[in-house]
Amino acid sequence: MRGEVCRAASIALTGVEGTVVTVEAAVSQQLPGMAIIGLPDTALAEAKLRVRTATTQAGMPLADRFITVNLSPAALPKQGSGFDLAIALSALAASQRLPREQLSSIAHLGELSLDGELRRPAGLLTATVAARELGFRRVMVPERGGAEAALVPDIEVIAVRDLAGAVAWHRGEPEGWRVLPYAGEDTEAGAHSSSASASDDTLSAAGDIADIVGQPDAIEALTIAAAGRHHISLLGPPGAGKTMLATRLPTILPDLTPDEAIAASSIASIGGAPLTGLVQRPPFESPHHTASKMALIGGGSNSEVRPGAITRACHGVLFLDEAPEFPRSVLDALRQPLESGHIEIHRSRIRTSLPARVQLVLAANPCPCGYAGSPDTVAQCSCTPNVRIRYLQRISGPLGDRIDLRLAVRRVPSVMLNDIEAPAPTSGELRERVTQARAAAAVRLEDTPWTTNGEVKGPWLRTTQLRLPRKDTVVLDQALGRGSITLRGYDRVLRVAWTIADLAGLDRPSRNEISRALVLRGGDLL
Template sequence: MSGLVCRAAAVALSGLSGTAVMVEAAVSQQLPGMAIIGLPDTALAEAKLRVRTATAQLGLPLSDRFLTVNLSPASLPKHGSGFDLAIALAALAASRQLPAERLAGIAHIGELGLGGELRRPAGLLSAVIAARGLGFSRVMVPASGGGEAALVPGIEVVAVADLTAAVAWYRGGAVAAPPATARPGRTTAPGSAPGGRAPGESGAPDAPLPDLADVVGQEEAVEAIVIAAAGRHHLSLSGPPGSGKTLLASRLRTILPELGDEESLEASSIASLGGAPLTGLIRIPPFESPHHTASQVSIIGGGSGAEIRPGAITRASHGVLLLDEAPEFSRHVLEALRQPLESGVIDIHRARVRTTLPAKLQLVLTANPCPCGNAGAPDTALQCRCSPSTRVRYQQRISGPLADRLDLRLTLHRVARTLFAAGSAPALTSASAGERVAAARSRALERLRGTPWRVNAEVTGAWLRSPRARLPRSDTAVLDRAIERGALTARGYHRTLRIAWSIADLAGRERPGRDEVAQALVLRGGGPS
C-alpha cells in the first residue's frame, strides 16, 4: 500500500475569496498513526481524530500504517472544519476503501461528526460560490446545507447526509437525494428580526412594521431621506435629542428597493460566514447598527491568523450602516471608514494573509450638537451648559475628511407641539416613498446602462464632466462660486452634482437644472463638518 497518493479537492476561504486546496493522502511503512501537515489551525489539526473515529464507527477502517495528509499549497494557512469531508475521502481512497479517480475534480465542503454524519460548516454558501469561480462544476456538501448550496447557479450540488453516503456515491455513482428547496420570497436580512423588522423591534407576528409614516413633522428631512435612498448617498443627521434623528435613520432601509440577483447572492454569502444556515437568498437590504463601544475589528473586520471575519461595514454591504451617536465612537473607527466609503471595498492586511471584502454600503451618521445636546436650542428651558471649547472638541470628533465624504448633511430641530395635534396632514409612508425611490433608480439605471455603475452615488467625476452629463455653466454657477471661495472641495463639488441628479430622477426630469443644483447644495451644507 505504500506510495499511493490520493487527492481530494477542497476550498480554503479568506473572507469571501477562495483558494483551491488539494488534500493529498498517502500511506507509508511506519507505525500506525496519522498526521495533517500544510499549515492547519487547531480545528483543522483535530480532524485526524474525527476522521479516525468516524471511519471506525462506520466500518470503514483506515490503513493500519502511518497516514500522512498534506494540504496543498502548503504555504497557505488553512482554518476551520470544512476540510473534514475531503480529508476523510482522501484517507479512505489511500486506504483502498473507494476509487480515487474523481476525487480531485469535485470540491468537498463539510464538517465530520464522530458518528460519521456531515454538518454544515460556517461560510458554506461563500465556499460554493468560490468553488464555482475556481472552475469546479460539481460540489459535495452535507445534506443539511444542500438547499443553501443550490442557491448558487451554474454548479451541480451533491448532497450527502453522512460519510457512508459519500463513499456509496463514489463507489456506484448513485445520484444523491436532491437538496431541500430553498423557500421562495423575501429572506430577512442579517441584523433583522423576523418579517424584516429593524433590530430592537418586536418580532411578534402582529407587531407593526417600521414605517416612514412614524416620523411626525420633519418634512424636509423626510424628503432628504428619500433623496439619499434614490441615489444611495451617505447621510449625516445632527440635532438635539428628541428631534427624530434615529427614527429617520432607521426608516431609511424601509424605502430601499429589494436587492438584485448579484447583490442578493453577495449579501447572502456574507451572511453565510456568520454560521447560520440560509433558506433563501437575502432580498431585503441589510441593516447594521453597532453600539458606539464597538471595537475597530468588529466594525472594519479582521481576525487572527488566516481567519478573516467580516465587520459591520461588510455585513452592511448593499444596505445601511447606521452609526448612532457617531461622535461617541472611537476616532480610529471613524477614520477607518474613509477609504471604504471612497472605494466600496475594505482591504485587510495581516502578517500571513491579505483579503479584500465588499463595502458598498450607505452610511448614516447621527450626532448631537454638543455633549448635553442642547446647543442652539431655541427653548430657554434647555440652555446648553457646555463650554465653547467643549462643543468644538465634540464636533471635531467627526473629522473634516470624513464629513467631506458624506453627501447630505442635515441639521434637525425639535418638532413643534402643534404638529402632534389631531387632524394634521398625513405623513409620507414607506410604501409610497419606496415607489418613488424605485422609479428614480430605474431612471438612473437606464441612464447608466453600459457603464459599471448602477446608482448616482457611484458615478465618477470624469463621467459628470463628460459631454454626456456635463451641465451648463448657467446651472452650476452657484457651485462654481462655492468652490471658488473655498466652501466646497472638488470631492464636494462632484458629490453635490450626484445629489442633483438624484433630485432630478425623483422629479422625473431628464437632467438637473439650476433649482436641483441649488437644492443639492443646501442639502450638502448641513450637519457636522
C-alpha cells in the same frame, strides 16, 4: 501497503474570498497514525481524530499504516472543520476503500461527527459561491446544509447524509445521497413580483416611515439618500427623531438585485447561522460607539479574517448613532472604504479584500449635552465653546467631506402632533418612488460600471456628454471658488442633483436642483 497519492478538493475561505485546497493523502510503511500538514489551525489539526473514528464507525476503517495528509497550497493558513469530508475521502482512497477518479473534480465541504454524520460548516453558502467562481461544476455538502448550498445557481449540489453516503456517490451506488435542484428561482421570482414582496415580514418588523411625526424635510432628504445611495448625517438635539429616521431608511430601499442578494447572503453565511433563503432586504448594522476599529472594518489574525460591521452592512445601511462618541481613529478608518467600496486586509500571511459598499448614516447631537443652538427646548446648553468644537471635530474634515447630505433635525412642535390633515407617506409609497428613480439612473448608467448616482465618479459627470451648462452650475462654481466646498464636494453635489432630478422625472438637473443639492449638503448660496 504503499499506494499512490490520492487527491480530493475543498475550499478555504479568507474573508469572503475562496481558494482551492487540494487535500493529498498517502500511506507509508510506519506505525498506524495520521498527520495533517499545510498550516492547519487547531480545529483542523484535530480532524485526524474525527476522521479515524468516523471511518471506523462507518464500517470503513483506514489502512493500518501511517497516513500523511497535506493541504495544498501549504503556505496558505487554513482554519475550521469544513475540510473533514475531503480529508476522510482522500484518506479512504489512499487506503483503497473507494475510487479516486472524481475526488479532485468536486469541492467537498462538511464537518464529520464521530459516528460519520456530516454537519454544516460555517460559511457553507460562501464556500459554494467560491467553488462556482473557481470553476467547479459540482459541490458535495451535508444534507442539513443542502438547501443553503442549493441557493447558488449554475452549480450541481450533491447532498449526503453521512460519510457512507459520500462514499456511495463516488462508488456509483444509488443510496445515501441526492442531487438538489436550484432553490433560488422561487426566491428571485418572489423578490421581483412587486415592491411588496416575500420580504414584507421583514419590512413590517422594521416599522414604517409613516410612524415619524412632523419631519417632512427629513423624510424627503432620506428619500433622496435612498434613491441615489448617498451618505447622510443627522444633527439635532435629543428626542428630535434622528435614530428613528435612520432605522426607517432600510424600509424605503428596494429589494436587493440577484447579484447583491448572493453577495449579502455569502457575508451572512460566514456568521455561522444556516440560511433558508437568500437575503432579499438591504442589511442594517448599527454598532455601539464603544466598538473597536477591527469590529467596524474587520480584521483578524494571521490565520483568519473576520468581516466587520461595514462588510456585514454591504449593499445596505451602516448607522453610527452618537457618531462623535466613536474614537476619531475608528471613524477615520471608514474614509478609504467609503470611496473604494472595499477594504484591503493585510496580515503577515494573509491578504484579502472585503466588500464594503454601504450607505453611511451618521447621527450626532450638536454638543455633549445635546442642547446647543436648540431654540425649541427650555434646556440650556452647559457646554463651553471649546467643548462643543472638540466634540464635533471628532468627525474629521475628510470624513465629513464624504457625506453627501447634511441634515439639521429639530424637535417636533407640539402643535404638529395633532395635524392629521396631511397624512405622511408610507414606506411602500416612498420605496416605489425610490425604485423608479433608481431605474432611471440605471438606464442612464447602463454602459458604465455604476448603477446608482452615489457611485458615479465626478470626472465622468464633469467631462462627458452629461456635463451641465455653466448657467446651471454657476452657484456650485461660486461655492467652489469661495472654498465653501472642495472638488470632492463639488462632485457629490452634482450626484445629489442628478438624484433629485431622477425623483422628479427630469431628464437632467437644472439650476434649481443643483441649488437644492448644495443646500442639502450644508452649503450656502450667498
